[in-house]
Amino acid sequence: MNRTSIEASAPGKIILFGEHSVVYGQPAIAVPVSQVRAQCRVDGGTAGAGILLRAPDIDRRAYLSETGDDDPLASVIRRTLTALGLATPPDVTITVTSTIPIACGMGSGAAISAAIIRALGEFFQHPFDPQTVSDIAFEVEKIYHGTPSGIDNTVVAFAQPIFFVKGQPIERLTVGAPLTFIIGDTGIKSPTYKVVGDLRARRGKNPAHYDAVFMRMGALARAARAAIERGDEAAAGKLMGENHAILRELGISHPKLDALVSAAMDAGALGAKLSGAGWGGNMIALAAPENAADVRAALAAAGAVRVIETVVR
Ligand code: PMV
Numbered sequence: 001m002n003r004t005s006i007e008a009s010a011p012g013k014i015i016l017f018g019e020h021s022v023v024y025g026q027p028a029i030a031v032p033v034s035q036v037r038a039q040c041r042v043d044g045g046t047a048g049a050g051i052l053l054r055a056p057d058i059d060r061r062a063y064l065s066e067t068g069d070d071d072p073l074a075s076v077i078r079r080t081l082t083a084l085g086l087a088t089p090p091d092v093t094i095t096v097t098s099t100i101p102i103a104c105g106m107g108s109g110a111a112i113s114a115a116i117i118r119a120l121g122e123f124f125q126h127p128f129d130p131q132t133v134s135d136i137a138f139e140v141e142k143i144y145h146g147t148p149s150g151i152d153n154t155v156v157a158f159a160q161p162i163f164f165v166k167g168q169p170i171e172r173l174t175v176g177a178p179l180t181f182i183i184g185d186t187g188i189k190s191p192t193y194k195v196v197g198d199l200r201a202r203r204g205k206n207p208a209h210y211d212a213v214f215m216r217m218g219a220l221a222r223a224a225r226a227a228i229e230r231g232d233e234a235a236a237g238k239l240m241g242e243n244h245a246i247l248r249e250l251g252i253s254h255p256k257l258d259a260l261v262s263a264a265m266d267a268g269a270l271g272a273k274l275s276g277a278g279w280g281g282n283m284i285a286l287a288a289p290e291n292a293a294d295v296r297a298a299l300a301a302a303g304a305v306r307v308i309e310t311v312v313r
Contacts, residue, residue, distance in 0.1 A: 005043045008118035012036040012100040013107035013155040014183060014275045014284055014310075016228075017243055018164075018221040020199060020252060022149040024211065026218030027165045029173060029225060030155040031312045033183070038098040038111035040119035045091040051077060054095040064089055076113040076140045080120045083128070083136060092123065101306065103189040105276020109144040110152035113137035131170075133157040146193040147200070161312055163225050176231025179312045181284050182264065182295045186256040187305030188280030195252060195277040202251075210250075217246055237271025237286045244273030252278035260302050267291070267298030 011032040018028025045052055051064035053073055060073075067074035077094060096116060100108040117136050121128040128136075134150075134157035141148040149166045161173040203210035220243050227235035244261055247253055257274045264272040264285035272285040287295040296307050 005041065006119050006123040007039060007041045008115050008122055009037045009039045010111040010114035010118065010156045011159055012038075012111055013152060014105070014181065014282065015151065016181075016275070016284070017224045017239065018217055019105075019274075019276055019278070020196070020247070020250065021214035021217035021221075022151055022164065022166060023147065023196060023200075024203075024214045025166055026214050027163060027221045027225075028149070028151055029161070029163055029221055029228070030151050031161040031173075031181075031310075032155055032159045033106065033308065033310045034159075035308050035310055036098075036100040036106060038096070038100055038108065038115040040112075040115035041095045042119045042123040043093045043095070045093045047091055049091050050089045051091075052093045053077065054093060055097070056095070057097055070143060072109060072140050072143045073112070073116070075143055076116045076136065077120070079136050079139055080117045083117075083132065084120065084124050084126055086124070090124075094119070101185060103191050104185055104281035105190075105192075105278075106183075106282065107152040107156050110137050110141055111156045113140045113153065114156045130157045130159075144193070146197060148192075161228075163221075173225060174229050175313055176229050177233065178289075179228065179233060179236065180287050180289050180292050181310050181312060182269070182287055182292060182299060183275070183306075183308040183310065184260045184264070184283050184285070184299035184302075184304035185306040185308075186254065186260065186280050186282070186303075188254060188256060190254075190277055190280030192277040195279050199250065199252070213246060213250060217243065220246070233270055233286065233288065237269065240271030240273045240284075240286060241265075247274055247278060254279050256280070256303065257283050260299055260304055261285075263298045263302035264295050267294045269295050 022028035137153035269285040
């Protein structure tokens with residue numbers, strides 16, 4: 001028997017260390033951001049109508065039968081129904097909403113997928129474990145991102161800080177002392193697949209050079225893991241600055257990202273860097289709790305269109 005209505009959600013995320021190099025097998029660190037979330041509600045629908053998909057945030061209303069295979073929302077639903085062993089589409093209405101900004105490195109696509117997978121699992125009384133949620137979402141990430149590392153679907157499905165290496169079982173990151181992060185949004189939309197594709201093309205022409213750079217980023221992520229585990233905020237902050245410098249060198253930054261990073265550092269942040277795909281989207285700053293308000297104000301004054309504070313434990 002199905003329930004009449006079920007809701008599930010998944011958090012946003014930010015990458016602390018190792019974006020891009022993670023695509024090439026180097027480790028990365030990511031944490032959930034629960035201040036922003038994707039939500040999915042499943043309601044019993046009209047008999048014989050099949051699946052109605054509603055996404056009011058983007059003015060979307062469609063029956064699953066009208067959608068193609070390259071449609072990420074439809075694809076996550078189809079894959080989840082297969083995992084549930086439901087050959088005939090049930091009569092349900094699936095409503096998706098999200099407060100996670102789109103195309104700015106906060107894992108919006110992966111979180112929407114995770115919320116849908118969880119809600120359908122619970123509605124049909126077959127809750128999925130986090131690894132299964134992550135695996136299904138990963139398949140859909142390929143539609144959004146082309147060649148995803150899998151970090152986004154993993155961190156939002158497990159909803160915990162992770163030390164991530166592509167293709168390997170997840171490792172939970174122990175946080176020695178709470179870390180206060182301020183996320184500043186440039187307001188510049190930057191689709192991940194474009195930046196990843198550009199870097200892939202450049203690497204193709206000179207793999208030895210790029211792989212050496214990615215190895216340096218991997219070493220930073222390992223050092224950052226040790227710093228975070230022992231609760232050494234100052235060391236973690238310094239490593240963020242080094243990671244940002246490498247991302248700039250790789251041509252992944254943007255003048256507005258650099259301006260926000262400088263503004264955060266001038267306001268006394270322990271470290272700051274771009275986060276996610278780059279060329280726009282978000283940057284993050286690590287701040288001592290007593291300094292967080294100053295960093296927030298500095299980012300807003302420097303033109304951040306949205307500032308979010310999150311504490312990682
Ligand atoms: O979704 P974003 O913008 O946080 O970018 C994902 C991070 C990349 O390393 C650039 C790509 C990937 O698949 O890991």
